[in-house]
Amino acid sequence: MKIAFDGKRFFNNSSGLGNYSRDLVRILGTYFPENQYVLFNKNQSEKGKEILNLPNVSFLETSKGNFSRQFKMGKDAQQINADIFHGLSGELPLKWTEKPIKKIVTIHDLIFMRFPQYYSFFDRKIHFWKFKKAAEQADLIIAISEQTKQDIIHYLKVPESKIRVIYQGCHQSFKENQSAQYLISIKEKFNLPERFILNVGTIEERKNLLNIVKAIQGTEIPLVVIGKKTKYYKKVQNFIDKNALQRQVLFLENVSMEELAAIYKLADIFVYPSFFEGFGIPIIEALFSKTPVITSNLSCLPEAGGEDSVYINPHHFEDIKAKILFLWNNESERNRRAAKSLEFVQKFNDKEIGKNLQSVYQEVMSK
Incomplete structure (x- = not known):
């Protein structure tokens, strides 16, 4: 043909x-x-x-x-x-x-x-x-x-x-086993925390970044954010400034596909509380990277996340907070969900x- x-x-x-x-x-x-x-x-x-x-x-x-x-x-x-x-x-x-x-x-x-x-x-x-x-x-x-x-x-x-x-x-980079040395170099290049949660996607209202920021307020959990900024970014930044969260939230720019794949692998948890998606490729990227996912119980996101991702009501930051703390404090549960999700994601x-x-x-x- x-x-x-x-x-x-x-x-x-x-x-x-x-x-x-x-x-x-x-x-x-x-x-x-x-x-x-x-x-x-x-x-x-x-x-x-x-x-x-x-x-x-x-x-x-x-x-x-x-x-x-x-x-x-x-x-x-x-x-x-x-x-x-x-x-x-x-x-x-x-x-x-x-x-x-x-x-x-x-x-x-x-x-x-x-x-x-x-x-x-x-x-x-x-x-x-x-x-x-x-x-x-x-x-x-x-x-x-x-x-x-x-x-x-x-x-x-x-x-x-x-x-x-x-x-x-998703891109082949997320399925490759990058060397420990490369992962360390990426951690140093972007000055990443020892442990952190990750959010990837355009910084717009529908993606709901503000509720992640609200969820980590009062904790010591660092959040790394990668995505194109829109007018909504100012709303998020205003909340960060007002609540003195500047040292807890790190925005990264000019990240290549290979670097992004490494950052997924370095993250403890991927958090994606979008209100609606056509599919949700970042979830697939995280699952191939062996990083457990917290995402919304709406639209197609359970299709992408499978049975072993953790689901939240994206309208309630308290729910997001509870699920982040649950995984953050339980390494064995993170590892179990990551392993099961890696089996599930092979369908993609x-x-x-x-x-x-x-x-x-x-x-x-x-x-």
Whole structure:
């Protein structure tokens, strides 16, 4: 099969949708070398350069012109006789020729529908129109969790028979056993505490960092935070300043993927009390890193965390505090949960994801 991809996120996004796109193409290129994989975009970047070195993965420049991603990319894929066009971030091109081509779109979440207060009226309308249009055009839709599947059915009015759930994985770095010497070097580079809890993700209201900070107030437990700052960061920082927690909360920046993987391994506990996620890749990263997880009992997070993660009500910082103290003071329980969770998280390994993707491609070609 020849499969064309919308490469915008692959080349332009450093995290999130970019990681999903790069991991998907890397996994397919590695485990199913008999296919050809073509990434369309206006230009290349350094991101994913090693994936383009795979013999069955290539880049093609989208035809020039205004709105070329919407109006030219699909036709370009048909021009090279692609069997399938896969939109990796909730969108598909709007214009096609009569030439046959199957269309698949991955939808990650519909957070803009569930939490409209986080989006402008204009953004909500545009997102909904693009997602609805792509869902109508697609021969099959990939949802990244059962939660997202239910949201697609509810908000986009798509029949369940048209949706397949394929979970995401995470970067290879989190699955590798980094040397003790490297871990020590990372601890020294970032001046990390001897023991600490970790939170990773964009510092925005939905991710609920403030309730972690409130939870550690009155304890001596250090918190390390890694994530892009938004306006919400000021709210968190104001609480830290007001309550003299500056020495207890450490914000890190300019952390590479390999360094991030090491920091996960150095942490005692990973805490992720998000109010809603499409999937929650940081949880998978933590579980592969053998770090026990405390996360919310909402949305898809139990899907990602499995039976041996610890679940909290993210609206109540007292609950978060109690669960942090429970694990912080119980090394044997941390080790037990980490070991069991490592068994569980194997369902998100590359080979399993690749097999499921190939199965969807074969299914759509057989229709």
